[in-house]
Amino acid sequence: xxxxxxxFDCYQDTTLENAEQAINxxxxxxxxxxxxxxxxxxxxxxxxxxxxxVMCPTDDAMHPLNNSPFVKHSxxxxxxxxxxxxxVILTRPRSFMACELRRKHVCMKCMHVLVEE
Numbered sequence: 001x002x003x004x005x006x007x008f009d010c011y012q013d014t015t016l017e018n019a020e021q022a023i024n025x026x027x028x029x030x031x032x033x034x035x036x037x038x039x040x041x042x043x044x045x046x047x048x049x050x051x052x053x054v055m056c057p058t059d060d061a062m063h064p065l066n067n068s069p070f071v072k073h074s075x076x077x078x079x080x081x082x083x084x085x086x087x088v089i090l091t092r093p094r095s096f097m098a099c100e101l102r103r104k105h106v107c108m109k110c111m112h113v114l115v116e117e
Contacts, residue, residue: 001037001055004062006086008050014082016045022081023052026074030054033068035061050083062088 008023023043030036036054043052056062067075075085 001057002059002061003091004036004054004056005089005091006052006054007089008052008078008083008086010048010050010082011084012082018081019050019083022074022078022083023050025077026071026086027052027054029068029071029074030062033066033071035066035071052086056090059090062090 006023006027008019010019020043027036027041031038034057036056038055041052041054043050060066078085
């Protein structure tokens, strides 16, 4: 399993309620599509952006080719709530035996690696 942080940037003024509904819609779509696992997805507000932590069954589960039409629709609906499509921040072990972790910041629309630590 892989820990993924979905980072949602606000590009216009929004209410907490609208942002929460849009994020929950996307998280549920991803869960119903099998891209994420679990039932509770903590979301926090930090300095003008939201972060939702999820668990993925594989390291490529969040790849756009895996998105169903409902997931794509949910990503588009984020814009009506004043949020951009989420950046995917994947934390995964270099090998399953290693303790060292590597983090990738990836654009969910095109999967372009933004930063690798």
